[in-house]
Amino acid sequence: MGGAGREGTGVPLMKQFRAIIFDIYQTLLEDGPGPPNAEARWQTLWKEKLKAVARLxxxxxxxxxxxxxxxxxxSARELGIDYPEIYWPAVACEVLPELGRLPESELAEFLFQYAQIWHTIRLFPYAAELLSSLSKMEVLLGLASNCQPHTLRELDTALGSVGLPFSIFKPELCFFSFIHGFAKPNPHVFRSLFARLRKLRISPAETLMVGDRLDNDIDPARAQGFSAWQLTRLPMDKGQQSGDWNQLATYLNVAMVKSGQR
Incomplete structure (x- = not known):
């Protein structure tokens, strides 16, 4: 990376941003509709994993x-918790007690396969190229996502398909809502990340939050002093701190590794 500067500023990226935190869904992962044969796949999932005909x-x-x-x-709101989050495996087991009798690994597999019934997942175009470049630089990468355990496997699988390990993200800079019981845009999400960054001697101003939603990602991050980039599907006009993956790479002054060059 050397002394390359951000476009129009002459400021080296490593001095401007020492950490970059990404949302997952509709930022790293494109979340699309499920397959047309969803009910048939649901019935098959029951037969294969629960050895029974689906009763729902x-x-x-x-x-x-x-x-x-x-x-x-x-219940959570009555306790004063804004934007509460559930733990999906527990909810699924409450609705289907049969799932609670599965070993943990088999329960996780059932819920992962269920997720593939109701949506399709792929990495956003050029996300892999920019992540590959950033992972080789002196910048810490993290995640801040309203998600569930199967989300992490989806991301791990998508990254693995392009030769990237999940370990490019620093655990200390990862916030997953299902672990904490509350979700973005609860201000405690970015306050928690604020505290973790301070432990690493990184200020919010040296941290860029990348996400697709103003309400969940951009505005709450900026309220805590973070810089933020709103990721969009289509290119945006110059001068706005928003745009697609190519524009984000230009903003960061990072050359993306193209497919076949990793």
């Missing part, structure tokens, strides 16, 4: 889970 349709399971989640959210 896919739609009925979703409704029951939504009701359980609403109850948990209500």
């Amino acid at each position: 349709t896919l739609a009925d399971f979703a409704v029951a889970c939504d009701q359980a989640i609403a109850r948990e959210h209500t």
Whole structure:
């Protein structure tokens, strides 16, 4: 990286940003609709993992889970917790007690396969190239995501498909809502990251938050003193701190490694 500067500033990236924290869904991972044969796949999942015929349709399971989640959210809000988060495996086991009898690894596999029924996942174009470049530089990478355990496997799988390890992200700079019981845009999310950065002697101003949503990612990060970049699907006009992955690379003054060059 050397002394290359950010476009138009002459400031080396390592002096400007010592840490970059990414959202996951719709930032690193593109979250699309599920396959058309969802109900058939649900029935197959039951037969393979639970050795039984599904006693709830896919739609009925979703409704029951939504009701359980609403109850948990209500209880948390009554305790003064804004933007509460659930632990998805516990909710699934409440709705389907059969799942609670599975070994932990088999439960995780069931829920991962279930997630693949209702959505499709892939890395955003050029995300791998920029992550590959950044992982070779003296900048710490982290994650801040409203997510569940299967999300981390989805990201690990997507990264692995392009030769990147999940370990490019520093555990101390990773916030996963399912672990803490609250989610973005709760100000405690970025306050927690603020405290962890201070331990590493990194200021919020030296940290860039990259996410797709103003309400969940950009505004809460800026409120805590972070810099922020709103990731968009399409290029944006110059002068705005937002744009697609190519514009983010230009903003950071980082040359992306192209496919086949890793």
